[in-house]
Amino acid sequence: MAPKVKSPVPSEPEDMPPSNPLEQLLGYQLRRASQAMMADLSAALTDLELKITEMSVLMVIEENPDITQSEIGRVLGIQRANMVPLTTQLERRGLIRKGVTTGRAQALRLTPAGRVLMRECRKRVTKHEARFLAGMPKSHRDALMLQLRMVWNQ
Numbered sequence: 278m279a280p281k282v283k284s285p286v287p288s289e290p291e292d293m294p295p296s297n298p299l300e301q302l303l304g305y306q307l308r309r310a311s312q313a314m315m316a317d318l319s320a321a322l323t324d325l326e327l328k329i330t331e332m333s334v335l336m337v338i339e340e341n342p343d344i345t346q347s348e349i350g351r352v353l354g355i356q357r358a359n360m361v362p363l364t365t366q367l368e369r370r371g372l373i374r375k376g377v378t379t380g381r382a383q384a385l386r387l388t389p390a391g392r393v394l395m396r397e398c399r400k401r402v403t404k405h406e407a408r409f410l411a412g413m414p415k416s417h418r419d420a421l422m423l424q425l426r427m428v429w430n431q
Contacts, residue, residue, distance in 0.1 A: 303428070314409055321401045325394065330355070332398050334363055335387065338373060339395050343384035367391075 299305040318329055327335075330353075337349050346360040355363070364385060367373045372391035376384040387395065410418055 307425075307428070314405075317408065318402070318405050321405050322398070325397065325401075327394070327398070331363065331367060332402075334360075334367065335372060335391060335395055335398070338385050339387050339392070342386050343376060345382040345384060347382065349385070 315329060322329065322332060333353055334349055334355075337352050338344055341348070341352075346364055347357060349355070349364075350357050350360045364373065368375065370390075371388055372394060373385050374388050376386055378384070413421070
């Protein structure tokens with residue numbers, strides 16, 4: 278008679294991670310990716326005492342000298358009421374200055390200190406992006422960016 282072969286013991290439920298039905302949802306994947314990237318970028322900016330939103334505003338001003346608060350808000354999807362405290366804080370820190378006024382709109386520009394800070398921010402953002410895209414071929418990166426724009430630009 279052949280020896281009895283023991284059947285494998287089923288693993289205990291606590292040994293297996295619970296399944297996550299949300300993993301099949303695009304919104305869930307986008308949120309998880311965003312959380313991971315934003316946490317990493319926030320940490321990279323901590324010693325500069327700069328929040329991600331503030332850095333974003335500075336980047337848009339750097340790229341578009343004499344842009345108005347309303348235009349920045351439209352570009353970044355920030356409500357007008359939130360733009361005033363943001364730009365006020367950046368002006369107090371000496372990173373931007375208000376320029377020519379047309380009606381109620383004021384043109385914004387980086388100060389020399391703002392330009393120096395943005396050079397450092399760009400270096401850090403480049404390293405941050407590289408960490409997350411390291412294993413992805415450039416063709417996939419380009420396709421990912423295009424597809425993400427298609428999702429949020431609807």
